[in-house]
Amino acid sequence: MKIAAWNVNSLKVRLPQVLDWLAAQQPDVLCLQETKLTDAQFPAEALRAAGYHGIFHGQPTYNGVAILSRVAPTAPLCGWPDGNDNQARLCAASVGSLRVVSVYVPNGQSVASDKYVYKLAWLARLRAFLADELLRHPRLVLLGDFNIAPTDRDVYDPVAWGEEVLCSPAERAALAALHELGFHDSFRHLYPEAQAWSWWDYRAAMFRRDLGLRIDLILVSTALVPAIAAAGIDREARRAERPSDHAPVWLELGDLP
DNA sequence: ATGCCGGCACGTTGCCGA
Numbered sequence: 069m070k071i072a073a074w075n076v077n078s079l080k081v082r083l084p085q086v087l088d089w090l091a092a093q094q095p096d097v098l099c100l101q102e103t104k105l106t107d108a109q110f111p112a113e114a115l116r117a118a119g120y121h122g123i124f125h126g127q128p129t130y131n132g133v134a135i136l137s138r139v140a141p142t143a144p145l146c147g148w149p150d151g152n153d154n155q156a157r158l159c160a161a162s163v164g165s166l167r168v169v170s171v172y173v174p175n176g177q178s179v180a181s182d183k184y185v186y187k188l189a190w191l192a193r194l195r196a197f198l199a200d201e202l203l204r205h206p207r208l209v210l211l212g213d214f215n216i217a218p219t220d221r222d223v224y225d226p227v228a229w230g231e232e233v234l235c236s237p238a239e240r241a242a243l244a245a246l247h248e249l250g251f252h253d254s255f256r257h258l259y260p261e262a263q264a265w266s267w268w269d270y271r272a273a274m275f276r277r278d279l280g281l282r283i284d285l286i287l288v289s290t291a292l293v294p295a296i297a298a299a300g301i302d303r304e305a306r307r308a309e310r311p312s313d314h315a316p317v318w319l320e321l322g323d324l325p
Numbered sequence: 326a327t328g329c330c331g332g333c334a335c336g337t338t339g340c341c342g343a
Contacts, residue, residue, distance in 0.1 A: 077332070081331090102342085104333075128333090128334090129333060129341095130333090130342090175341085175342060177341080213343095215343070232343095233343075234343060267343070269329090269330080269343065270329085270330035270331055270342095271330050271331090272330085274330095281343080313330085313342085313343080
């Protein structure tokens, strides 16, 4: 079972790359962030032709999340369950015995901005949602663009970044609160010491210089930890012509009893 | 120096991203 997440920074622009990646990597599930498409614009037919069902939740211009799956997903959730959903950043679905939650956590802009306050409130809301979701779905995968570098090890220059947005103590505490629910960072589980990035700024030749952050994560619930078999980040996708600024992150799960 | 790059929108510049 291979499950992946990719912030594509416009699915309209990146659809050919997504189709190529699906064909080459054959994931069972691919969660997309920043589709920047309305539901009416979502390329469901092209993805279906490639062998994938889709759950999608979008809006004009900004945000937008989706779950692509080889087997038909069930029990879809598009946006927060209470329906109060101004920004399309959350969707979920069941795939086989797994519950998959795809998130595009707000960026926060800077620690002094209203957007940062919104980000922390959004993360608190996510925690409450997940606490409830876990009651019904103990085998839960939570993945996507978290817009948080979990530790200094996930930052190319921790001194320069300091306590700026993506690295601030309050954001990391919000992520730690998810770990307290029983979520585990699958990449870190396999590679406690590794330094690897999932995002490189388009500017200042950051990819060429390999200066980035690891902010795209695949967290698994405690029940799934024994199934963690392999994980990685596909840097090759970031090398493409006209790439997203994020690389796909992926996780291979073995069979569970 | 707060821009660099890139996507988007009733576009020719401003906004947002991270």
